[in-house]
Every structure is written in structure tokens, then in C-alpha cells.
Amino acid sequence: GNSVTQMEGPVTLSEEAFLTINCTYTATGYPSLFWYVQYPGEGLQLLLKATKADDKGSNKGFEATYRKETTSFHLEKGSVQVSDSAVYFCALSVGGQNFVFGPGTRLSVLP
């Protein structure tokens, strides 16, 4: 079956540090890959996505590249801010339905 593995954290960084959250997947077929972010007390919001190999998704300074050869979709940001503190979920979908989510990674950014 389809699955997503991501580092669970928590991850604690100082402001302006470099962020990497690893995500790897297994899937039957050709998945689309997503990163979602959940701020405290809120629902999940789509952060970025990539629909085919070598695509790079980007938004709000975050980036992730769809690597088919390593079945990975690692999330990166060059300089995190306190406002980036949240839980980040990696997810995949085949055929646009029935997403599979990773367990989430809690990020805390200290001033």
C-alpha cells in the first residue's frame, strides 16, 4: 500500500536557521506529493505541492523537490522565522483522492 514516512521531531531551531524536514514515500502508481502546515488551533493548510518527478514546489520561502529516484520530498527553508512554528505534514495522493499523511513534524522556532 501507499505510505509516507517523515521525521517526527520535535524540531527546535533558532530564528534564521536552515530547516530540513525529511519525507520519504512508497506508492503504487504515480503519486502527487504535498506538504501541509497546521498552526496551533487551526486546520491543515496546503503549503506546496509537486505532481511529477523533478517538480519543485515552493511557497512562503519553503521548497521541496519531487525525487523519484530516492522516493523523497524533503521540505527546506533557508531562514526560519518564529511565525513558522507549526506542525508540518507530508502527504501523497494517487489519482487525486484518498490522501495518505505522514505523522507530522512539530517545528518550534525560538527568537
Next chain:
Amino acid sequence: NAGVTQTPKFQVLKTGQSMTLQCAQDMNHNSMYWYRQDPGMGLRLIYYSASEGTTDKGEVPNGYNVSRLNKREFSLRLESAAPSQTSVYFCASSEPRDGGGYTFGSGTRLTVV
């Protein structure tokens, strides 16, 4: 731009009581979903509706029922609430033809005592 609207936002139930969680989307999406989120368990799919008139069980359907009332609305019912159903419930919708992601509601925090 309402997106996905869930009601209520908070609810406390006694064991054995029933209630319905409401969800409505205004994006003309075909697919709708109910998830629960528990500490350390991530998101788990309860039920989904691929299109109006269809519903299917997800990973954790026991103790729940759903109704896809029309294309906009997808409700989740707890017939006899149990403490194990204490959780945060999220509704989501998607349009598979768009190839896009889910749009989530803001959640319902349910406590069963």
C-alpha cells in the same frame, strides 16, 4: 472565500449521547472526507465520499456514520458517543480532476466524558 465550514467548533458530550458534526464546502468539489486527529496518531480517515451519492469507510469507521446530503454537505454522526471518540475532527474536500490538494475545515474539538 469560505472554503470548508465545520460546525460546531467545540462540543462536550456525555457517554452514550449522540450528535452530528456538520461540514459544508462551497468550492464545487466532488470528494469530501472526515478525519480524526489524535496526539501521536496523526490523521486517520474515518469515512469519505468520492462523489455525491457515494460513501465509503476509511481506516477507523467504527462508531460513526456519514451522510452525503448533497454535493456541498457531508455530515458525520456519532450514535452513542464513547470516551475513545474524544478527538479533533476535520472535514476536507478535494477535486480529483484538478489534481490539487485537500482543503480542510478548521476542525471540531469533541470531548466525551
